[in-house]
Amino acid sequence: MWLAKVIVSLKPVVNDPPGITIHGALRTLGFTGVQSVRSGKYFEIRLDADDEAAARQQIDAMCKQLLTNPVIEEYRFTVEHA
């Protein structure tokens, strides 16, 4: 069993309305040192695979096919034995 931790974030050039809203809210709350906020998604996926390379290959395919929009998002992940 493998545990993959996947982070999906918007490409730096893409506008991020939730991040802008959270930034404003944090400043209103008094966190005036905040310079920027970018929002993204996080997934923990448990899967069976023969070895770590196979697990990584499967997670990469999942990211491309379902978890991300490659036009506006980028992703990175780690895989560990679980």
Place this chain on the structure above:
Amino acid sequence: MWLAKVIVSLKPVVNDPPGITIHGALRTLGFTGVQSVRSGKYFEIRLDADDEAAARQQIDAMCKQLLTNPVIEEYRFTVEHA
């Protein structure tokens, strides 16, 4: 300037409808080895602070006051010089 990377995830006992839906979609796509999917949120926050301890204290306060719902969510973060 400091860069904080914050991961917010549901507590293990909390039901996760998006995760269940993604799990089903992955299996439909042929990823039959997937055992579970848990969804969460991710934030990258750039902030000014005097030192790393001050940055960590601020990020922790932001998590408690705005970024998470402490009843159903848990969080972890890293802070690095940026």
